[in-house]
Amino acid sequence: MKASRFFNSFKFAVQGIGSSWKKEQNMRIHFLAALVVLIAGALSGLSKGEWIIIILLVGGMIALEVMNSAIERVVDLASPEIHPLAKEAKDMAAGAVLVFAAASAIIGLLIFIPKWF
Numbered sequence: 001m002k003a004s005r006f007f008n009s010f011k012f013a014v015q016g017i018g019s020s021w022k023k024e025q026n027m028r029i030h031f032l033a034a035l036v037v038l039i040a041g042a043l044s045g046l047s048k049g050e051w052i053i054i055i056l057l058v059g060g061m062i063a064l065e066v067m068n069s070a071i072e073r074v075v076d077l078a079s080p081e082i083h084p085l086a087k088e089a090k091d092m093a094a095g096a097v098l099v100f101a102a103a104s105a106i107i108g109l110l111i112f113i114p115k116w117f
């Protein structure tokens with residue numbers, strides 16, 4: 001792959017994250033939560049293994065939210081009118097985000113609570 005093509009792909013991917021940040025309130029909430037978790041991690045003296053888990057969770061959460069935003073747009077494009085399949089698709093994508101957020105919250109508590117108490 002040519003270097004310019006690689007850098008263009010990278011630029012478009014960053015633009016995708018930027019659009020999600022600008023247009024999706026949930027995305028901004030996820031970034032704020034990520035910042036809080038990273039600051040808490042820095043203050044709590046996490047081990048290398050714990051940092052790897054936290055970074056995987058934070059990165060996975062943001063990646064999943066970007067994917068959810070992408071699915072919402074494709075659904076809106078394919079079905080601007082109300083359709084039960086459009087609802088199912090959007091709700092399933094939102095459900096995937098919810099499952100990962102719940103699992104991340106539980107794992108985060110398992111890591112942080114013993115550090116604080």
Ligand SMILES: Nc1ncnc2c1ncn2[C@@H]1O[C@H](COP(=O)(O)OP(=O)(O)OP(=O)(O)O)[C@@H](O)[C@H]1O
Pocket residue numbers: 024072076079080081082083084086087088090091
């Ligand atoms: N074209 C559609 N047909 C049927 N149901 C829809 C459609 N678009 C959205 N919905 C449903 O309406 C509910 C509310 O959707 P809403 O438009 O508030 O949020 P969203 O489109 O899923 O996300 P966002 O607010 O971030 O754009 C959800 O259950 C969603 O699945």
